[in-house]
Amino acid sequence: MSAAGGFLTPGAPHAELERRYRRLLRLYPREFRARRTDEMIGVLMAGAADGQDRPARGDVSDIVRGSLLARLRGPRGGWPFALSAFALTAPLFLVLTDILQAAFPYQESHARTSVLAAHGGPAAGSPQSALVPQHAVGLPLTSQPAFLILAAGHLIVAAAVLAGLRRTALAALVIAAAADYTQWTAFHVLRPGLGTLAFLTIAVFPLEAIALASAGPRPARRREGWQHVFPVLALAVAAQLLAFSSAASRAGEPHVPSGDTIMVTGCVLALLAVLLPLPLGLGWRASLLLAAACYTLVILAAAASGPSFGPSLGRLPQSLGMGPMRGLAAHTVIVTVLYLPPLLVLSRAVAKTVRTRRPRGRGDLAA
Amino acid sequence: MQEATFLILTALAQGPQHGYGIIQDVGRISGERVALRAGTLYGALERLDADGLITVDREEIVDRRLRRYYRLTDEGSARLAEEARRLQESAATALQRLDALRPGLAGGAA
Numbered sequence: 420m421s422a423a424g425g426f427l428t429p430g431a432p433h434a435e436l437e438r439r440y441r442r443l444l445r446l447y448p449r450e451f452r453a454r455r456t457d458e459m460i461g462v463l464m465a466g467a468a469d470g471q472d473r474p475a476r477g478d479v480s481d482i483v484r485g486s487l488l489a490r491l492r493g494p495r496g497g498w499p500f501a502l503s504a505f506a507l508t509a510p511l512f513l514v515l516t517d518i519l520q521a522a523f524p525y526q527e528s529h530a531r532t533s534v535l536a537a538h539g540g541p542a543a544g545s546p547q548s549a550l551v552p553q554h555a556v557g558l559p560l561t562s563q564p565a566f567l568i569l570a571a572g573h574l575i576v577a578a579a580v581l582a583g584l585r586r587t588a589l590a591a592l593v594i595a596a597a598a599d600y601t602q603w604t605a606f607h608v609l610r611p612g613l614g615t616l617a618f619l620t621i622a623v624f625p626l627e628a629i630a631l632a633s634a635g636p637r638p639a640r641r642r643e644g645w646q647h648v649f650p651v652l653a654l655a656v657a658a659q660l661l662a663f664s665s666a667a668s669r670a671g672e673p674h675v676p677s678g679d680t681i682m683v684t685g686c687v688l689a690l691l692a693v694l695l696p697l698p699l700g701l702g703w704r705a706s707l708l709l710a711a712a713c714y715t716l717v718i719l720a721a722a723a724s725g726p727s728f729g730p731s732l733g734r735l736p737q738s739l740g741m742g743p744m745r746g747l748a749a750h751t752v753i754v755t756v757l758y759l760p761p762l763l764v765l766s767r768a769v770a771k772t773v774r775t776r777r778p779r780g781r782g783d784l785a786a
Numbered sequence: 787m788q789e790a791t792f793l794i795l796t797a798l799a800q801g802p803q804h805g806y807g808i809i810q811d812v813g814r815i816s817g818e819r820v821a822l823r824a825g826t827l828y829g830a831l832e833r834l835d836a837d838g839l840i841t842v843d844r845e846e847i848v849d850r851r852l853r854r855y856y857r858l859t860d861e862g863s864a865r866l867a868e869e870a871r872r873l874q875e876s877a878a879t880a881l882q883r884l885d886a887l888r889p890g891l892a893g894g895a896a
Contacts, residue, residue, distance in 0.1 A: 451832070458828070458853075459805070459824050460851070461805070461806070462809065462828075465806040466809070466824070477823060478824065482824065482825040484825060485826060486825070488829055492833075
């Protein structure tokens, strides 16, 4: 077996060894296995000693290490693939966000009372509360035209990316973004929890628009096994639930999670996204983009959710005794700084994608 | 460039080789100091292929098993030559400095 070029014929003596090696090679990502398994089996069996029926210990550790690195490296395609994976999955995330928003309707509660009071508004039940626009204080989102347009837009974007229609997805994204902005401006003060959630989707729009414009969903969609990204979505939903609904109901009373809670959740989520390529085999680039999205989604929203509800960082200008104008300027700087890391990641991804596309011509990635 | 990568490229500088042939050649080149295993080899081949330094030359079925032969690309040859020159220069510098160091050491010990 170890003789030069002495490849085994698959037969009884080493059938068990080969079977064990094949099982071990399942640690590699699917795409890698499709290309390499037969070849690697040939090499492993050629190097096996006579009578050997179990993988050598050195081979086992080498394959485990190699498979982890392969998963971290991800599928071939570099940044264009990572960006494409993001373009494909982010709209599904947006749809799930809509479902969450509709599933956790804001209720009349002391939470709203405290929110209104914090903004100098009327307390619930007071005569002045009648002055608060009804659309802002408790009607289900599903009765709000802006939300319905937003949700429909997200659904169209998700369907379009799954079908590989980049331009349709972009058009629907713009419409949904306008509806989202309308919704957010109406809700962000009086419904800070859900308003923030609505704001989160706004944070995804620029990332998704850039991903759609530069890479498009098709390269990721062509990959076998891209459906493995669904666990990412499940994770995102879990994090959303944690960030916005962990304290949603105590004795039936909804509470607004603190900005600090949201920030910490965002950091944990981003960290989890970084670790995702190992089980999913998406590669570190895709994980960075996912982490950037999670980071942007939660931390930016928390920082920008207003001086009264934002995290300690968001309240910093107020704590330093800055006036409204200087406070606004300082807050803008804080948000910009928070936004820089995901923007840097994204700009690098786009630059690499554009550079990769140029020699191939425009047809390959065009929808 | 990692040593394993350098040795794989060096093995392919002799002509197209299949995976097991590369492992054996790397052992010979390194005086049996480096023993490549399949996981390391194919991780490196993936990277080198993706970077355009090697390419598949041909495939054969021998004893019902796939043998894929790899060869250096022009870019791979250039990178190997560049790395070999760099290592040669570094080694030459190291030897020169050791030569210069020896008389001093001898004098200090005296």
